[in-house]
Amino acid sequence: MAADHLWKPFDRVHIANPYAMYKRLREEDPVHFSQTGEWIITRYEDTRNVLRNSDFLVGNRFEWLKKGIGYFKYKDLDFSNIEAAMKGFILFLNPPHHTRIRKFIHQVWNSREVSAIIQHNLDTLLSHQSESIDLVKDLGKPLPAMTIGKILGLPESDYIYLKEQGTVMIKALDLYISFKDIMHVNEAAGNFISYFRKIVEHKQKNPDQGIISKLIELNAQEKVLDGDELISTCILLFIAGEETSVSLMSTGLYHLISRPHELDDLRSNPGKIATAIEELIRYDAPVQIVGRIAGEDCELNGKTIRKGETLTICLGSANRDPEVFEKADEFIVDREPNKHLGFGGGAHYCMGDWLARIQTEMMIRSLLERYKSIEMKGVAPKWNNNLAIRCLTELPVKLR
Numbered sequence: 001m002a003a004d005h006l007w008k009p010f011d012r013v014h015i016a017n018p019y020a021m022y023k024r025l026r027e028e029d030p031v032h033f034s035q036t037g038e039w040i041i042t043r044y045e046d047t048r049n050v051l052r053n054s055d056f057l058v059g060n061r062f063e064w065l066k067k068g069i070g071y072f073k074y075k076d077l078d079f080s081n082i083e084a085a086m087k088g089f090i091l092f093l094n095p096p097h098h099t100r101i102r103k104f105i106h107q108v109w110n111s112r113e114v115s116a117i118i119q120h121n122l123d124t125l126l127s128h129q130s131e132s133i134d135l136v137k138d139l140g141k142p143l144p145a146m147t148i149g150k151i152l153g154l155p156e157s158d159y160i161y162l163k164e165q166g167t168v169m170i171k172a173l174d175l176y177i178s179f180k181d182i183m184h185v186n187e188a189a190g191n192f193i194s195y196f197r198k199i200v201e202h203k204q205k206n207p208d209q210g211i212i213s214k215l216i217e218l219n220a221q222e223k224v225l226d227g228d229e230l231i232s233t234c235i236l237l238f239i240a241g242e243e244t245s246v247s248l249m250s251t252g253l254y255h256l257i258s259r260p261h262e263l264d265d266l267r268s269n270p271g272k273i274a275t276a277i278e279e280l281i282r283y284d285a286p287v288q289i290v291g292r293i294a295g296e297d298c299e300l301n302g303k304t305i306r307k308g309e310t311l312t313i314c315l316g317s318a319n320r321d322p323e324v325f326e327k328a329d330e331f332i333v334d335r336e337p338n339k340h341l342g343f344g345g346g347a348h349y350c351m352g353d354w355l356a357r358i359q360t361e362m363m364i365r366s367l368l369e370r371y372k373s374i375e376m377k378g379v380a381p382k383w384n385n386n387l388a389i390r391c392l393t394e395l396p397v398k399l400r
């Protein structure tokens with residue numbers, strides 16, 4: 001008989017709905033040493049403590065990937081692009097490099113024109129739509145790439161290409177990755193490196209108002225990033241908000257459209273949309289899982305975690321912890337307060353939360369202003385095969 005494991009990240013049923021698995025883990029063994037050799041953390045309090053504790057380091061996903069790469073090296077395959085592209089990702093860096101690069105990006109990481117850019121993109125995308133559209137393919141997927149492309153100062157004609165590379169590259173953040181995926185990630189990483197090298201070279205001579213030009217200009221004065229780190233940072237800023245934003249928009253719209261009364265209420269009271277978005281992030285977190293490595297021996301909720309052991313932290317579970325959220329499994333559109341951990345916490349708290357929030361709010365507002373009715377076309381939701389970033393693959397609707 002197969003063992004009754006509490007942690008089953010590959011089970012299709014749990015990918016479609018991980019919340020029953022999380023509930024058992026929270027109740028039976030909230031700091032659980034799994035058969036996959038890592039600690040699984042599911043309660044809110046433990047999650048928050050780990051994210052805020054500097055004894056827990058980032059980098060285990062990257063280390064894991066590098067191990068995979070090392071393993072395949074004997075086949076004479078070269079995966080150096082992955083390492084070159086990702087070694088400057090702040091997502092995988094600890095102090096002092098994390099602090100140095102994050103502080104540096106922070107100085108230029110804003111955009112006064114962001115609302116105008118998003119509105120322009122929404123008008124472009126929605127004006128081409130017919131009555132029947134797929135909210136994932138026709139809206140959720142192209143919008144974040146168009147917005148971040150413009151904010152960074154990239155040519156519009158490149159967005160589709162970059163979006164394709166980003167979709168491949170983000171696989172590197174999956175919980176577990178196959179050899180075939182590593183090969184594709186390496187190819188996309190190489191494409192990104194060549195692309196951004198050319199862009200940086202061009203912008204050094206022809207600066208514009210985009211964030212890449214601002215990074216180059218500031219770096220020329222302060223000399224904080226080396227050349228590879230600058231390229232890595234451009235890649236991360238382009239891809240970090242891609243799949244995550246598609247996930248929030250598509251999953252969020254799915255939950256709202258499934259609740260027509262709430263959708264109508266938001267149409268009449270658009271001022272409530274921002275609060276609804278926080279609940280969407282809590283209820284069905286786009287980023288379900290983040291990873292850490294213990295930098296020291298640590299105690300967590302009565303368990304001893306040894307230096308070097310890895311932790312899989314389930315943000316999606318923390319957000320459903322009944323110790324913190326009343327009626328945690330219910331979607332309460334006006335829930336307040338709502339201290340969800342959907343954007344993480346501590347030193348690596350998401351840098352793009354403001355952008356994801358504004359963009360999602362404007363998208364819901366635009367749809368509700370344009371259409372009196374948004375109806376799902378009666379199909380069961382299709383989830384991507386990835387527990388780490390949870391996303392619908394399609395959402396066909398009828399607009400009127």
Ligand code: HEM
Pocket residue numbers: 058090091092102148236237238240241242244245248286287290291342343344345347348349350351352353355356
């Ligand atoms: C709904 C959309 C989004 C969600 C749910 C999300 C979630 C997260 C989470 C959970 C982390 C922390 C990872 C960890 O602790 O290991 C993170 C980090 C990060 N996010 Fe987001 N994100 C979103 C959108 C964006 C956007 C739009 C951008 C920028 C374009 C962005 C840029 C980043 C960056 C640069 C980091 C790394 C921060 C660091 O390591 O210091 N994110 N995000």
